[in-house]
Amino acid sequence: MAKIKPSRGAAHARIMGVGGYRPTRVVPNEVILEKIDSSDEWIRSRSGIATRHWASEEETVSAMSVEAAGKAIADAGIRPEQIGAVVVSTVSHFKQTPAIATEIADKLGTGRPAAFDISAGCAGFGYGLTLAKGMVVDGSAEYALVIGVERLSDLTDLEDRSTAFLFGDGAGAVVVGPAKEPAIGPTVWGSEGDKSETIKQTESWEAYRTGAPTKFPAITQEGQAVFRWAVFEMAKVAQQALDAAGITANDLDVFIPHQANMRIIDSMVKTLKLPEHVTVARDVETTGNTSAASIPLAMERLLATGEAKSGDTALVIGFGAGLVYAATVVTLP
8 A cells, every 4th residue: 555645734723814894985883874774883783893895896806806806915915926726715706617726815815826716705714714724734735824705785775674783895815824732723614504594695696597586695593592592692603722732711812703783793602701811893883794804804893903913812712693603713924
């Protein structure tokens, strides 16, 4: 039997740089209220959202990704051609093939990296980060680029009172590279497919193609079921990620959950009994729910504002349609 040569990757992996892009158009709740019977007070009390960003025709999934990724690459201090893999998490790139990652990789001038898309909803960044860590440690890529990007305004039913106010657009990216010490902890991830109906696209593309639905497909959800699952079950997953990393809540500097809803974030903080010194990302107030982009966008903002600093220990957790989830502890770049 022939012996396969072992992989020669890095001892460990870390996030080296982060970048974000928010569309120029800021949409306040007043615009949402033009189509639904509600109030600014109701939206804020239910979600904590005051504004969100909606992309223009020119701010495509590709264009936003290139902007965010370019910043992440510059922040990491490497050249685009050093990127060996590009992983893009999105549910709002409407072409089945080719993967948008290949176009983004080319526009960034990365050469000929591995490039592919993944669909893991709001947990997509965590899934991509885990894949990138594996590639760096395995040696199949010295540096890997992870992008979470969404144009959820394209999948929003503005007449749906339960979801019209939730979603925003944007892109967030990180560069993952070699490290001498552990800087990305073990990932606790999984799925609960029996709950797949709680967050879903209203109609399949096939049904839309045949002309059955009268509206373009949109994202819908069972709000209360999602809230209960996120608060109680995802708090357990977050704790498991802390345990897997060998730390406690007291060791944390920063908590960056998926920016789904302010009530969910605040409830998770309470359930996890996070100490007051832990900085909590609440980017959802001005950015809305950007699904796969929400964690890197929140991370980028915390570092840019000085609320978090390089070297801080952060717990990140994403959760959403599937239902899927991913949580890990990282050292901020």
